[in-house]
Amino acid sequence: MTENVTTENVTNDPIIVCEDVHKWFDDFHVLKGITTSFKKGEKAVICGPSGSGKSTFIRTINRLEEHQRGTIIVDGIELTNDLRNINLIRQEVGMVFQQFNLFPHLSNIKNITLGPMKVRKLSKRQAEEDALALLERMGIADQAYKYPSEVSGGQQQRVAIARALAMEPKIMLFDEPTSALDPEMISEVLDVMRELAHSGMTMLVVTHEMGFAREVADRVMFFDEGVVVEEAAPADFFDNPQHDRTKLFISQTLQH
């Protein structure tokens, strides 16, 4: 079954609006005018060759990268240099990294409770209760009191997802969440992401997992050299790509 199963969650209200977003690294023009919007509950998979700007793009959405031209509006708040806005948006936008970036000096559960306690000002008891519930949902409740270095890569990434979810974000960004994992651990992370998609979360996922894209995404965006070359529903994208560059990319990624 590759039928899209989550469309019913998508509403018509845009939650992220990007207007002509540009970004340079020194002289290198990484993003060359991205204009798009994402609806509440939408799941977008972003793919493209490395260096195409796809990671940079989702990192501009929680201001880990600063865009230098254009506007980005997340949940009605425009991203500017105003620190208060940035912190507000970061509370609404969770992020999962390729290298997990768990805090190695804290146990798994403390990795999760830190944000809720320090930013959302939850009590320790409440934060721990929530964290254990999240770990349960991730299927790793028994790993709560271990340190990140003591659990497998797949488990670390699930802790990282729980850490992001503990802030009760409206949007989740995934930056190649399975690229650093051994093959047998990829599916356990994808399962969790699939479950999250079904729960109606707005998700922007940079990934090379085309099976996941086909199954879960409402829209697949193909980035190349800083522009969105093509975007379409997964069925159209994979079976009927319009641009030569997209065709080449799909044939290359689906070969193996």
Next chain:
Amino acid sequence: MEELTFTPEIKPPSTKKDPKRWLKDNLFSNWYNTLLTLLAIVLLYFLFKGVYTWVFTQAKWEVIPPNLRKLSVGKFPKDQLWRVGQVIYVLAVLMGLSAGIWKGLNQQITSAVACVGAVIALLPIQVNTSLREAAIIATTLIAVSYVLGRDLQNLKRWVIIGWVLMFPWMMFMLHGFGENSISTILWGGLLLTLILAVVGIVACFPIGILLALGRRSQLPAIRWISIAYIEVVRGMPLVTILFMGSLMLPIFMPGDFRPDKVIRAMIVLTLFSAAYMAENVRGGLQAVPRGQYEAAQAVGLAYPQTMTFIVLPQALRSVIPTIVGQFIALFKDTSLVSIIALTEVLGTADEILGDPKWTGYQPELYVFIAVIYFIFTFAMSHVSQIVEAELGVGKH
């Protein structure tokens, strides 16, 4: 279907060796190793024999007992020694309570201190009664408050407040007030060494962290001030700065403002160490990967929170050995305050030797001082190892 065959479990080959085998492998494996081993044995024999005969037959240890008080507290008036006792007792109670309440590291440090107290209390040599008495009381206080502390978890906040008030209280208590006040010039011996070292260590640590953060700041003004401070201070010998702090500072200060000499020494030692501390901490900060900052930001932590909960804990624990090295260096550098006429423990020894009665006792006195320094510095590096183990350095 073929049945699975299990390979039988095989024990790993034994790596234990009998002593004979060990000797052969490690000391006599070939002719030149044999030669080196024999040479080392001969050398060690003469070394031990020399040390043993000097320590137990030749050394004139009679210089120590009558001067023990001077080495401990310098010229602190005898009838005012109860002030030192008060400070030590309060310290003992605080340490005992902390050990009981927090366990772990506090427990280790406190039990080490209690051991030293017990050793002093039981010293087989003739010491004056007040020292032995103080040691017995202090050790008992530690033990009692430790037992109490285990059941008094709700005292936590008060113990922390107690530690914070400890320094002003100690200064007030030792100095006294009114007619009976004791000029800090009279403070000396191990008392002064420890006060200078502890104040320097405790104060240079936060200042060093701030300087390290300042040097990495995005704001040019803060960055340049931090760099200038660190480089200038590191470019000067401590003796020079002590001199300037002691002799030249009063010239630049308006009117009669002359901070106490001991206070000035504390400030100089603190500011001097802070520059080195800053560079140690900066080394740790550089070892924290960018992803850690990003992850902290992504959960919505602000800059101070990111630093306090994510970056600094990782940065500091990775440079514990260098930080403790800095503390040990500071501890030994306190001996340089004799240049501004403060007599800490080494200066006191020189003073004692100036007395015609004790000329010719240099080796005994200096060896005794060396042992005191060693006890404290060794304790510091031992504690740092415990801290590392506790924080799981290298494990997670």
